[in-house]
Amino acid sequence: MSHDHDHDNELDPFAARVRALETILTQKGLIDPAAIDVIVDTYETKIGPRNGARVVAKAWSDPAYADWLKRDATAAIASLSYTGRQGEHMQAVFNTEDTHNLVVCTLCSCYPWSVLGLPPVWYKAPPYRSRAVIDPRGVLEEFGLTLPADKKIRVWDSTAELRYLVVPMRPEGTEGWSEEQLAELVSRDAMIGTGLARQPA
Amino acid sequence: MSRRDTDMAELPPGIDAPVFAEPWQAEAFAMTLALHDKGLFSWSEWAQALSSEVKKPGAAADGHDYYEHWLAALESLLAAKGVAGKSDVDTIAAAWERAAHATPHGKPILLENDPGS
Numbered sequence: 088m089s090h091d092h093d094h095d096n097e098l099d100p101f102a103a104r105v106r107a108l109e110t111i112l113t114q115k116g117l118i119d120p121a122a123i124d125v126i127v128d129t130y131e132t133k134i135g136p137r138n139g140a141r142v143v144a145k146a147w148s149d150p151a152y153a154d155w156l157k158r159d160a161t162a163a164i165a166s167l168s169y170t171g172r173q174g175e176h177m178q179a180v181f182n183t184e185d186t187h188n189l190v191v192c193t194l195c196s197c198y199p200w201s202v203l204g205l206p207p208v209w210y211k212a213p214p215y216r217s218r219a220v221i222d223p224r225g226v227l228e229e230f231g232l233t234l235p236a237d238k239k240i241r242v243w244d245s246t247a248e249l250r251y252l253v254v255p256m257r258p259e260g261t262e263g264w265s266e267e268q269l270a271e272l273v274s275r276d277a278m279i280g281t282g283l284a285r286q287p288a
Numbered sequence: 289m290s291r292r293d294t295d296m297a298e299l300p301p302g303i304d305a306p307v308f309a310e311p312w313q314a315e316a317f318a319m320t321l322a323l324h325d326k327g328l329f330s331w332s333e334w335a336q337a338l339s340s341e342v343k344k345p346g347a348a349a350d351g352h353d354y355y356e357h358w359l360a361a362l363e364s365l366l367a368a369k370g371v372a373g374k375s376d377v378d379t380i381a382a383a384w385e386r387a388a389h390a391t392p393h394g395k396p397i398l399l400e401n402d403p404g405s
Contacts, residue, residue, distance in 0.1 A: 098388040098397065100381070101359060102312040107380035108319060108362065110399060111372045118322045126318035131308070175331065195339040196354070205307040205317075212351030213342075247335035 130205055136275035138169045139202035139252060143278065144269035146179070147257040157181065160252065169201045175247065177202070181254045182280075186239045189227070189280035190251045191219035197245035199252050203275060210279065220244065230281040253277065255284040313355035320362055329365055337361040 098106065112118040142164055146153040156163040160177040164170075177199060180188040192198065193216050198206040209215050218226050223240045227233070234240065243251040255277040261269060264287075276282030308314040324331060341357040341364070366372040380399075387402040 098385050099312075100385075101356060102310070103381040103384040103388070104359060104363070104377060105312040105315050105319075106384045106399075107377045108366065108372060109315065110380050110384075111376060112319065112323070112366075115371065117326055117328065117371065118319055122322055123315060123318045126321050127308075127314040130317070131314070195335055195342050197335060207307070208351045208354070211342075211354045212349060213347050214349050247332045 130200075134200065135204035136202075136273075136278065137270070138167075138204075139199070139275070139278045140270040140273035141266070142167060142169070142179075142202055142252065143254050143273045143284075144266040146254055147261075147269055148266050153181075153254075156254070164202060164252075175199075176249050177252060178243075178249060179252045179254050180241070180243055182256045182283075184256075186241055187227075187234055187280065188241050188243060188251075188253045189219060189223050190243050190245060190253060191216060192245040193217070193220060194244075194246065197247055197250060199245075199250035202252055203278060207275070227281065230276065232282060253280040255282075258284050258286050260287050308355070309352070313358070316355060316359045316362060320358070323366075328369060328371070333365065334361070337365045 109118070109120065109123070113120055142156070145167070146156050152163065155166075156179045160179040163179075164177050175197075180190075182188055192210075196206055196211040196216075198210065215226065220242050223242050224234065227240070245251055255273065257269070258272060261272070272285040272287065274282055274285065277284050308317070320334065323329065324334060329337075338358060338361040341361040342354070344357075347353060347357065363372070363374065363377060367374055383399060383402040384397070386404070387399055388397045390403045391397045391401045
């Protein structure tokens with residue numbers, strides 16, 4: 088998306104409207120501009136898919152944690168200090184030999200921010216939101232993921248109250264790996280379900 | 289939606305790809321979170337407002353206009369709550385645009401720089 092700036096100082100209409108909202112909300116004492124900067128910084132630099140990768144790596148390494156994550160993902164994830172801002176509940180869905188899980192939000196773009204950061208552009212785009220439900224196998228193929236025909240695909244539709252985290256299968260050949268090493272194998276896409284965990288090099 | 293012939297093909301595969309294309313998108317996002325923290329609306333209300341914007345016909349298939357919908361949802365929610373009416377936002381946004389024009393390059397844009405309509 089490119090905008091032509093033929094003037095040195097020009098606010099495009101969207102930027103000007105955001106500033107106008109900021110002005111009104113600050114005057115009304117509803118927001119503090121400094122706090123807005125902190126939120127932006129937090130989401131850009133501190134929260135991201137690495138949080139989710141640590142959750143998955145811990146589940147791979149620690150059967151008791153995996154069991155907890157299965158039963159009460161909200162609490163198990165909060166125990167690592169990754170707490171959702173919107174009070175949303177988390178559910179972890181585990182990939183198995185038989186079933187692959189895929190997460191979408193058909194309504195808008197609900198996403199497990201506390202563990203994955205902000206959603207990628209395609210997650211928010213209409214084609215993914217509509218087609219993930221209708222033709223999940225075709226969507227996965229476009230992501231370069233061809234699953235065996237007998238593997239079931241379960242699609243989980245996120246809501247404002249409930250968000251899903253896919254726990255991919257642990258790759259073979261990673262016995263004895265530390266949680267830090269394992270976390271490196273867990274991509275954002277693997278936790279949405281549009282990918283698998285990376286194979287060890 | 290083939291990844292070869294749409295913008296999906298051009299998405300950076302990196303785990304840390306930037307999520308905001310422009311600063312105003314980050315500000316609109318952060319304001320929404322701050323207002324939710326303040327209790328101005330519930331997250332379900334927000335999801336509904338955003339959903340009704342992104343469902344409108346004409347949404348770009350590549351999702352590049354997502355934060356434009358986000359901003360429209362925020363504006364409609366604030367108008368519905370009686371916090372910021374559309375005409376007030378229009379007026380102040382126009383003042384910001386005039387202030388930007390009146391500000392020499394390299395200087396911060398301040399609303400006080402608005403020379404007036």
